[in-house]
Amino acid sequence: MSSNIPAELRYAETHEWVRPQEDGIVTVGITDHAQHLLGDLVFVELPEVGRVVAAAESCAVVESVKAASDVYCPVDGVIVEVNELLADNPELINEDPYGEGWILRVKTSATLDGLLDAVAYEAIAIDEDEEEEGSLTNAKLAG
């Protein structure tokens, strides 16, 4: 499985991407690799705008046909916007994880230096592909 990992974004090991905007605002979503592993998304639980979040704190939940997964905020800050379209169209994350499928925006004074670049994130994604299966898979299926 090869996934799209744009070079201009920064990444967290927990499969979120970060895109810097002006005024210290960053956009956050989950990676193409993550949406592949999860399968079709059917529900996104979004946080309240105005919530203060710490880096690595769970700030949203994405649920696929298989499982629920936390989305961890990659930086300290305040949530200033959430993608309301996801409430009715969670599949936007599958279809366009780096565009229409963005999840939230955070105002932060933190630098993004501690996050992974595309090359480092790709190494993690490839490792996981080789391990295959396991945590993201529902073992109990119809049979």
Added chain:
Amino acid sequence: MAKHTPLYARHLALGAKMVDFGGWDMPLHYGSQLQEHHQVRNAVGLFDVSHMTIVDFPDPAATCALLRYLLANDVARLYPGKALYTCLLNEAGGVIDDLIVYDRGDAGYRLVLNAATRDKDLAWITPIAERFNAAWQERDDLAMLAVQGPEALAKLDAVLDARTVAAVRASRRFHAVESGGLFIARTGYTGEDGVEILPPVAEASALWDRLLAAGVAPCGLGARDTLRLEAGMSLYGSDMDETTTPLVSGLGWTVAWQPADRDFIGRAALEQQRAAGAPQTFIGLMLEDRGVLRSHQTVYDGDREIGVTTSGAFSPTLNRGIALARVTVGVGDHAQVEVRGKRLSTRVVKPPFIAR
């Protein structure tokens, strides 16, 4: 080493996401589980279910006596060509497995059991069958393809000979025909009309290819699970197991109490539970809030904890969370399910979740 069905190479060639299921390497989906689900509800889909355990009992008389003792439902209700859904119980009335038994007339009976329970099922059945002098044979020389959906029967023209297709059309739901060297049952695990075809392993790939060429879309076990849940069908190991009886699993209807003098394994325990009143009941829950229900979530009636979900999913057809749950008797119209620390409101319904 994972086991492979005869169609394993086909799944890989189609780019299926493969997962371990009961020791078998099986397709979860071929790209989109949601699309595959809708495909079956709206048109027709094809599932490889060759991992299921098929066991033949060639001696009709000896097997009839055996199965009337072994199974909670009564094979005396069958006639040639008819199928019966039943539980296999232990002495305590706990469910060892659920299965379908087909009456093949002079050719005896065919049982289709779950894949993950194969070893314990056969270990349980072997000594009892011996006592009844009922010979049996596992049919791992047969594959099993499920063609399911409102257009399933229409697609058979392109893949089976005319006489066989006519025989299938003339048959009814929960019946099987044997024609053209194939065993074809009007059964399935989706709530849709359709067939389960049991070809010889050597012919399975060719049949698969013909079905795909006829426009039947391959579907994985992921869609099979959401389809069966919407149809209110039980999943062994989730909705019932050896610690639960059919009476607390929504499967009381599969227990043949009459005739009262039929002795079957688990009967005494079930009679005792029935007389005392089953402590729990099995219900469907539909989420009123947004979200998804999963198995093993706690169910509340107000402040009172009343049970647990046994299966849960997002229903693609209803576009909402649904679950099966085992709860204490006396639940009202509504219940709450705890999802990530929050109590979400659900409506109590009698499965199936979709009318068919």
